[in-house]
Amino acid sequence: MRNPWGKDWLARYHPIWYALVLLLDFPQIAIDQSSDLPAYRQIANAVASAIDKGMLHRGQRLPATRELAAQLGMNRATISAAYALLEESGFIQGHVGRGSFVSEWPGSAQPSRAQSVESPSVNFATSRPAGDAFPLASFRRLSRAVIEGEDAAEILQLGSPYGYTPLRRYLLEKARADGIGRAGDDILITNGCQQALDLVARRFATANTKVICEDPVYHGVLRVFARSGCQLLPVQVSSNGLDLDLLEGLLVQHRPGLIVVTPSFQNPTGATMDLDARQRLVELASASGALLVESDIYSELRYEGSPLPTLKELDGSGRTLLLGSYSKVSFPGLRVGWAIGPRETISQLAEEKQISDLHSDQLSQAVSLRFAQSGELERHIERTRETGRQRLTAALESCEAHLPEGSTWTRPRGGMSLWITLPAPLSAEGVLAAVRPQGVDFLPGRQFSLSQAYLRSLRISFGGLSPEKIRYGVRMIGEAGNRQLATSVDSWESEPAAALV
C-alpha cells in the first residue's frame, strides 16, 4: 500500500532521522495556559483534531513521547497521558516496542470524537466563575431587550475608542456614588482587565521604566510587563499584601514609574491588604510620584468581613488608576473591563486603545450594561458570594484535613484562589503529574513568579467548583503529596524523566 521508499522505509533503516521526520511532520501544538483543559488534554485534542482533518493519516506513526516532550518543552509524563487518552478514545493504537500509530478507522472526519475527550473532573487551574451558575434566563431576557431596542443600529455601527457611552456614563456615575470616582475622572472601556493592563504597559511601562509588581503575581501581569521592555521589581506578598517596608526601600532606591497591585483577594494568593496597609501604600505611591495601578476585579467577591475602601478612594492626590471588570462577577466570555482615572491618563490609554483595536465590542457592552442596570448583576453577585463562601470553607477545611504535615496555605476571605506551599522535598510539578490521571489539575507556583521560584507552591482556584469537587481535588493533592513524601520523590512514576521537571 505505501511507497516503499517513503517514511516506512526510513523508519526501518534510518531510525534517528525518522524520529526527526515524524516531529517535523507532526502538527504544531500550542498549549493555551488560560484554557480549562490541562496540557495533556489539549495535546490529545490537537492530535485528535489533526487526525480528523486528515493531517495525520491512518497508520501514521506518532513521535515517541520523549521526542515530542522535548519539542514542546514539556514533561514526558504529560505526553504519555495525552497518548493514553488518545488510545482510550480509539484515535491511536500503541504497539509495544514499535510506538503509537493512528488507528485504521474507516471514514474520515468525525469531529464529535475530538470533543468526546472529556474535561477533567476537578480543574483548579483557571480563575473563573462556574458556567453552570450563569443566570442564563436573565441574560437571555436582557440580551433580547438590547437586540430589539431602538439603538440596535447604533450598537452595530463603529463606536468610540473610549467605549459605549451609556455604559461609560453608568460606570462613572456608579464609581462616583461608591466614592471611587472623582470630578476630574474619565473612563475607558477595555476588553476585560487584561487589555487594561496591556494598554497601561504599552503607554506607561516603556523600556527603562521600572515597575513594581507583586510576587507571586497573576501570570497575565507578568507577561504583559515582561514584553513591554520595562524592568520589573517584584515585591513579596504576604497575607496582608505587599511587603511595604520592602516597597518603601525600592521606591527610594529605584524611583519606579508604576506600581501594579491587587489589594483585594489577590491572584494567586487571595491576600487582602488591610486599611492601614492601603493607606500607607497610597501615601508611599503619592510621595514617590509613581502611578498607582489598582486591579480591583475581585473585591465584590467578599465572603467574610467588611468591605474595604479601594486605593483609588483613599488616594487624595487623585492619580490612582483603577482597573475593573465584569469578567469575574458575571460572564468572562463577554470581554468588558474598564479603567477609571484622571482624564489625562484615560485619554492617553484611549489613544493606545484606538491603535490596538479601534474600540471594544459594543453588543457585549450593551448587554453588560443592561445586566448591571436591571439589578440582575447585583443579585447574581449575591448568589455568587453565597456559593463562594461555601467553596472557600470547603477549600480551607480540605487543606486542614488532607494536606501533608508541614504544608502552609493562605486563608483568603473572598475571591477565587488560595495558595498552598508543600513541605520539602515535594514539588508542585511532581504532585501535579500524580493527580492528573485522577482528573485533578492546578497551576504550579512557578507560573506566578518572575524568577520561576515557588517550586513547592501551587494555586488552587476554587471559585468555579462545587464543594464536593474541591474536597476531592484537595484530598487527591494531599494524598499524592503524602505518597511522595513516604517514598522517594520519583517513585510514583515509572518513567524517571517525568518527575525531574
Next chain:
Amino acid sequence: MRNPWGKDWLARYHPIWYALVLLLDFPQIAIDQSSDLPAYRQIANAVASAIDKGMLHRGQRLPATRELAAQLGMNRATISAAYALLEESGFIQGHVGRGSFVSEWPGSAQPSRAQSVESPSVNFATSRPAGDAFPLASFRRLSRAVIEGEDAAEILQLGSPYGYTPLRRYLLEKARADGIGRAGDDILITNGCQQALDLVARRFATANTKVICEDPVYHGVLRVFARSGCQLLPVQVSSNGLDLDLLEGLLVQHRPGLIVVTPSFQNPTGATMDLDARQRLVELASASGALLVESDIYSELRYEGSPLPTLKELDGSGRTLLLGSYSKVSFPGLRVGWAIGPRETISQLAEEKQISDLHSDQLSQAVSLRFAQSGELERHIERTRETGRQRLTAALESCEAHLPEGSTWTRPRGGMSLWITLPAPLSAEGVLAAVRPQGVDFLPGRQFSLSQAYLRSLRISFGGLSPEKIRYGVRMIGEAGNRQLATSVDSWESEPAAALV
C-alpha cells in the same frame, strides 16, 4: 457673586496669565479620528458635556479660539466652528470684545442637549458602511437564536485566544473552499482587522525591522507600525497598486521583514492590483523572504469587473498572512476580524493575542457566525454591492462634473473610498475649512502619509452615503475649490490664521 480675588479679578488685571489659567482649567479634549463626527463637532460635544457635568461652571469664560487652537494643535477655524455651534445650541454666549462664556442656565445636567448637536449632513471622513442599511431584522432573529441556543453558557464562559471554535472552523472551511486556505493553515480571531495589524506589528515589526507599506496608506496602519519601533519604507501606490519596480529595489537594498499591502480597493485610494501585479508581488515577496501581510477587507465590495485571486491564493510558498474582517461588510460595532496563515505564524500571533486581551468577545463571534452561516451575510453583501455601485457612479460623475479643472482622482471599481488631488495652489485643509460650515467633512491627504505629504489630496469615503449626499458633498468641495482658485487662497475666511494650516 464671585470671589473678587478669583478668576474674574485675574481676567481684569492679568490678561495674559489668565489666558493660561483658562486653558489649564479647560477640560482636555481628545479628537477621535475614527469618529463619525468632524473635529469641530467633537470639540463642541466635549465642551457641552463638560458644561452638563458641571466641570465648567455657569458664566465661566472659555479660552480664546486662538489659544485653544494652539493647545489642541488645530486650525483656529475649527475652534471657531465649535464655538459657533455651541452658541447656536445655547451652551455658550459670545460677547464681542470679551470672549465666550458658559450660558447662565437654570438647572444642571441636561445630557440630551449634548446629543442634540446634530451630525454633519455629508460625512466623507469615515470608511464604514451605512447604518441605515443594516439588516436589523435578520440580525435580531439570528441573535435571538444565539442567545437562546444550547451553547449560550459556553459562549459566556472564558474562551480561547484563537477564537470561538465554531467560527474558526467555518472560516477555515470557507477559506479552503475559496482556494485561499491551505492544509497547513490555521486561523486567529481578532477584534477587527485593526487588532490583527496590531498583533502582526507587535510580533513581527520590532525595532530594527524594516516594513514596506503603501503610500498613501490607511492611517491605522501608519499608527500601528509607527509605534512598534520598526522602520517604515513607504512605496507609492498608483491605480495598479504598489509601484513594484520601486518595491523590488527596496527589497534588494533593505531586506525588509514585512510587506503590508491591501491589493483590492485600497484605503484611501481605492486602487486594485491586477493579476500580473499580484503575481509579481507574490514572487518578489517570496524571493526576498519577507512576510507578506495581505489586508483583504474590501474585496467582496466589488461593484464592477471580475474578482481577482488574493495574494494568499497565488502564493505557492504558503507563507502569506491574510487579514479579513466582517466590519466593512456587516456590522462594524461587532469587532470580528481574523488572520489566516501558516500554523506557526498564527500560533505566534495567538500568543500576542492572549497577552493583549485573552480572547475576543464570544457573543459577537457567535452572532457573526450565524449571520454568515444563514446566508444573510451574503444577501447583505449583494445588496451592498448594488447600492455601492450607485454610490461609486455618483461619486465619479460628481468628480467629473464639479471638481476644479486640473483635479485628478482615482477610479476604483469597488470598496468605499476614492482619492482626489486638487490643482495647485489649493490645499485640502483650506477646502475642508470652507465646506465644513456646509455640513461636509472629509479627511485631508496628509493623514494618510508618513511624511505628511499629499497636501492637495483628500479621501472621499462614499461607501456609507446616499448618491444625493455624495453629489451634494462633491459639489460643495468643487465649488469651494473653484472659489478659492478664483480669488486668493485665504479669502474665504475672515480670520487669516485659519487658512494657513
